[in-house]
Amino acid sequence: xxxxxxxxxxxxxxxxxxxxxxxxNVEINPEDxxxxxxxxxxxxxxxxxxxxxxxxxxxxxxxxxAKGVRGFANYAVGFDNLDVKAATERxxxxxxxxxxxxxxxxxxxxxxxxxxxARRLIESEKVMRSGAWQGWGxxxxxxxxxxxxxxxxxxxxxIGTAMALMSKSPTPSSKRNWGPARSPSRSCCGSRTx
Numbered sequence: 001x002x003x004x005x006x007x008x009x010x011x012x013x014x015x016x017x018x019x020x021x022x023x024x025n026v027e028i029n030p031e032d033x034x035x036x037x038x039x040x041x042x043x044x045x046x047x048x049x050x051x052x053x054x055x056x057x058x059x060x061x062x063x064x065x066a067k068g069v070r071g072f073a074n075y076a077v078g079f080d081n082l083d084v085k086a087a088t089e090r091x092x093x094x095x096x097x098x099x100x101x102x103x104x105x106x107x108x109x110x111x112x113x114x115x116x117x118a119r120r121l122i123e124s125e126k127v128m129r130s131g132a133w134q135g136w137g138x139x140x141x142x143x144x145x146x147x148x149x150x151x152x153x154x155x156x157x158x159i160g161t162a163m164a165l166m167s168k169s170p171t172p173s174s175k176r177n178w179g180p181a182r183s184p185s186r187s188c189c190g191s192r193t194x
Contacts, residue, residue: 106162
């Protein structure tokens with residue numbers, strides 16, 4: 001059986017490439033940079049599929065250059081770089097990776113909350129690197145405790161809900177959110193609480 005011919009516009013993690021290579025002939029942009037417009041138009045020709053990144057503008061011109069393509073798979077949560085109307089007109093399937101960064105983003109929010117804000121990490125790191133730190137002092141960079149505090153989350157979408165669930169609060173009343181819930185099953189505390 002002939003393998004599909006797939007172009008990847010920029011290097012992605014090896015696990016994904018390994019899966020692709022099981023059923024596809026894969027060519028990858030060898031440079032660690034976005035393709036120029038001319039390179040993109042040239043490299044999509046004759047492909048069965050193209051894996052794109054958010055830096056690639058996939059519009060009618062690119063779709064026409066990729067005559068016969070079976071689809072574009074966007075290696076990104078969003079799809080602002082994909083011309084959905086042009087793809088629909090040409091009956092070209094598009095895909096993206098919604099939800100893939102939900103936990104990573106929630107974890108980053110926790111890191112910022114715990115270390116950057118509560119423990120004044122950024123401020124103290126700047127003093128250390130500047131050489132201005134003269135040694136320990138009992139009032140230097142006193143941070144605030146997070147334990148026992150109420151967590152306020154603006155929005156109960158995927159990321160807000162994931163962050164709330166990571167808090168391991170014993171009661172939903174110790175978490176507060178403001179904003180529409182994506183669905184009742186995904187909201188930790190209802191759509192609007194105070």
